[in-house]
Each structure stands twice: as structure tokens, then as C-alpha cells.
Amino acid sequence: MKDYYDKKKRLLESLTAKNLLQDKRLYQAFMEVPLEEFIPRKYIDTVKLYKDIPNLFYYQDPQNYRTISAPHMITIMLQGLALKKDDDLLILGAKSGYISALAHKLAPKGEIIILEANSEIATITRENLEKLDLDKNVSVIVKNPLEGMPDLSPWQKILVTGAIRQNRIHPLLKQLDPNEGVLYAPIGEELVQTYTQILRVDGNFYGKRQLKVRFTPLMTRVELDNIQLAADVEESGKPIEIKHNPEKVDEALEDIKVKYASNIIDEIDMEEQPKTKELELKLREEAIQFLRELLDHARCFKTEDEISTCFDLIEYMDGEIESLKTFKKDLGLKVKKIKSIVNNIRSYNILRKDLDKSDNMEKKHEIINKQMNEINTLEELIHSEIERLQ
Structure with a gap:
């Protein structure tokens, strides 16, 4: 593989x-993350690679x-987020996964989730992250990004690409952490936007308009025929939209007053208080x-045939996830990823219930197999977290 070290440095x-x-930290992240791994070989121009374009x-x-x-724009984005090492970051628009890989270097203890409307781009992004063994830290979900x-x-940081x-x-601002959550987005109409930094403090929102930019519109039309879960719903006879809900977005479009200031973001305290070894243990x-306890309920789920009992087990898992949230910041637990998997398990359970009286055994088995795959993924993740903490 060609070495681009000198080009990166320049x-x-x-x-x-x-x-x-x-x-x-971002300088080091740029040095460590290979841009060329996020571009299909047929599009790589070795002359233009690592140019500021x-x-x-x-x-x-x-x-x-x-x-x-372009690298200068990525720099502005990521520095504008003021990422701390344990921040959870929601990224709207995949950008092939490169920005999320850099962000992970800045927030290694946080969780990163990408929402991407184009299923093909989502697949490309997942494959790119897997190549660099980052798929355990960054999740990609096919969904209308506007829903968040x-x-x-809450999300400590939200980046709109x-x-x-x-x-x-x-609706995105409402999902920000009230304790200095930051949203960074190119806000405006089709031709020209203003990259804007918005800080949430309790119920107040403070904005800082930074620079004029020209971005393509955020892709929001979800290709339902390419989403496996959505296809399952449609075939069940009851079209329940699991990941695509434009009505929900419209209902959330309430007026949120944003106060614009020039230096509010500079007041964020980037320092953390150290914890004693006894407390951490x-x-x-x-x-x-x-x-x-969560693992035990996941195992019970695999041997349970009664759908109603499966819903009860999911409720128990939800309760355990709520308890785990209290440890997330201190221990860097992947609570959001765990919660996302449990949500998928719940979705498949809804499909199983809808198909319960159907004679389509092939479809039933298909749904159950997919649900079991999610359970297996959950078990692997829990084992990984336990091993890391021991």
C-alpha cells in the first residue's frame, strides 16, 4: 500500500x-486515520489525495x-464540536465513515452513531469501518437523519454533514445534552449555508454563526425497499414503519429560540476531575x-417461545440499560449501542407477533433467525464490555 505520510504532513x-x-489531538488523528481506506479504489486519485479538496x-x-x-472543512467541523473523550456523538450523513473515524480518536470512550438515508452508502461506510476494526465503536443505521x-x-454532540x-x-436540538451539548450544522437554503455552532445549557440555546459554506443537501429520503426490517414489515401485512417516520419529524418542528453570542462555546470546561481507584473499582x-443480569435475560430470550414473555424480557433489559446509563460516563460503557440492538430485538418481536397467526412458516423462521442474530450480537457486546471492565 502506498505510503502517504509526507503528503499528510504537508x-x-x-x-x-x-x-x-x-x-x-485532531492533528494526530489525521495522521493515524488513512483517508484512502474510505475511498473506493476506482475513485482514488493519488495526485489529489491529501490535497485540501x-x-x-x-x-x-x-x-x-x-x-x-475537504480536510479544512472537517477540521472546522470537529474542532467546532469541542469533543471530550467520553462524548457520545450523533452524525447525520455518513461521509463514507472518515469523519466518524477521526471523531473516535477524539472521543475514544464515547459512542458514535451515524444516520444515513442511503442504504448503499451505509453499507460502504460499515465496510470501511470494519476494515479498520472501528465497527465496535461506530454504528451505522439506515434512517432519515432529520429524525435524529x-x-x-441525550447526545453530547450532534454533527450535521x-x-x-x-x-x-x-427536533435535533431537543436531543442535545442539556449540560452543554453542542450541535454543529451548515444551516441555510440550497445555495449557501452558514456553519453554525449551537450550545444547549439547560433550556437555553446559544448559537455562534461561523462561516459561509456550500454543502449539498442532507440526504433524507430513505430507500425503504433496501431496508431489511422495513421489507419484513411490509410483507407481514401490517406496514409498520420502524425506522422511517416523517410525521414524527413534522410534529417535532416547534419553534426553539436560539440566542446568538460570539464566545459561549469557549466557556466549555474541557478538564475532568480524576476519580480514586477505589471508587472506579x-x-x-x-x-x-x-x-x-442483562446477559442472563438475553440468554433466556433465546429459549423462550412465548412472545408475551419475550416482551417481558425486553422490558427487563430496558430496565437494566437504564441502570447502566449511570455508569456510562465514568466507565465508557457502550450503552447506546446496547440499546440500539435491544430496539432491533423489540422490532422483530413485533413482527413475530403480527405473524403469529400466519401460515407462512418460512417467513416466521426468517424473522426468528434475524432476531436470534441480534441476540447473539448483544451477547457478544456484553461479554466484550464485561471483559474490558474486569
Whole structure:
């Protein structure tokens, strides 16, 4: 594989000289994360790679293509988020996974979830992350990004990677952590947007307009025929939309007043208070106990045939996840990823209930197998978390 070390160094030195790249952690992240691994080989231009320009990674036709943002823009995005090491980050728009890989270097103890409407781009992104063994830290979900992930909120940081109208950010703002959560987005109409940084403190929102940019609109039309779960729902005879709910977005478009200031973001305290070894050991022991209880219920689920009992087990798991949330910040638990998997298990259980009186045994077995795969994934994740804490 070609070594791009010197080209990277020249690019980063240029960004530093222009006073754009100021975060030493981000400088190191750029050096460690290989951009070329996020671009299909047929689109790699070795001359232009690591130049300060966007990089094409997806192309269907002149109206349907996607690029990874230019390095200076990625720098502005990630520095604008003011990521702490244990922040949870929601990214709207996959950008091939490159931005999320860099963000993971800045927030290694946090969880990152990408919402991407295009299932093909989502698949490309997952494969890219798997190549670099980052799929355990970054999850990709096919969904209308405008909905956000309210069931997994609060989010310490939300990054919007495509143009979005002002009123469309309102449901996202509600999902921000009230304790200095930050949303960063190119807000505006089709031609020109303003990259805006919005900070939430309790019930107040403070904004800082930064620079004029030109982004393609955030892709929001979910291709339902390419979403496995959605296809399952349609075939069951009761079209329950699991991941695509535009009505929910419209209902949430309430007026949120944003106060614009110039330096509010600079007041975020990036320092953390150290914890004693005794306290951390106690927290680990308590968290492991809840994880083991969650694991027990997951195992029970695999041998349970009664759908109503399966719903009860899911409720128990929800309760254990709520308990685990209290340890998330201190121990870096992957609570959001666990919750997302349990939500998938619940969705399949709904499908099983709908199919309960059906004679379509093949479909029933297919749904059960998919649900068991989710249970297996959950067990693996729990085992991994327990092993890490021990």
C-alpha cells in the first residue's frame, strides 16, 4: 500500500500555518486515520489525495454523488464540536465513515452513531469501518437523519454533514445534552449555508454563526425497499414503519429560540476531575453486575417461545440499560449501542407477533433467525464490555 505520510504532513502543516488546525489531538488523528481506506479504489486519485479538496467516494450520476469533505472543512467541523473523550456523538450523513473515524480518536470512550438515508452508502461506510476494526465503536443505521435518535438521547454532540434548513434542526436540538451539548450544522437554503455552532445549557440555546459554506443537501429520503426490517414489515401485512417516520419529524418542528453570542462555546470546561481507584473499582463491580443480569435475560430470550414473555424480557433489559446509563460516563460503557440492538430485538418481536397467526412458516423462521442474530450480537457486546471492565 502506498505510503502517504509526507503528503499528510504537508497538508496538516498547511492547515496549521493557516491557523485552521489548532487541536493537537485532531492533528494526530489525521495522521493515524488513512483517508484512502474510505475511498473506493476506482475513485482514488493519488495526485489529489491529501490535497485540501473534497474526495469523491460515491457516484451514480451527475445529480447523485457524494464526497468526503475537504480536510479544512472537517477540521472546522470537529474542532467546532469541542469533543471530550467520553462524548457520545450523533452524525447525520455518513461521509463514507472518515469523519466518524477521526471523531473516535477524539472521543475514544464515547459512542458514535451515524444516520444515513442511503442504504448503499451505509453499507460502504460499515465496510470501511470494519476494515479498520472501528465497527465496535461506530454504528451505522439506515434512517432519515432529520429524525435524529431521540430514544438514545441525550447526545453530547450532534454533527450535521449536509445542508439543513433552520426549522429542521429543532427536533435535533431537543436531543442535545442539556449540560452543554453542542450541535454543529451548515444551516441555510440550497445555495449557501452558514456553519453554525449551537450550545444547549439547560433550556437555553446559544448559537455562534461561523462561516459561509456550500454543502449539498442532507440526504433524507430513505430507500425503504433496501431496508431489511422495513421489507419484513411490509410483507407481514401490517406496514409498520420502524425506522422511517416523517410525521414524527413534522410534529417535532416547534419553534426553539436560539440566542446568538460570539464566545459561549469557549466557556466549555474541557478538564475532568480524576476519580480514586477505589471508587472506579466499585463502579466497575456494580456495572458488571448489571451487565450480567442483562446477559442472563438475553440468554433466556433465546429459549423462550412465548412472545408475551419475550416482551417481558425486553422490558427487563430496558430496565437494566437504564441502570447502566449511570455508569456510562465514568466507565465508557457502550450503552447506546446496547440499546440500539435491544430496539432491533423489540422490532422483530413485533413482527413475530403480527405473524403469529400466519401460515407462512418460512417467513416466521426468517424473522426468528434475524432476531436470534441480534441476540447473539448483544451477547457478544456484553461479554466484550464485561471483559474490558474486569
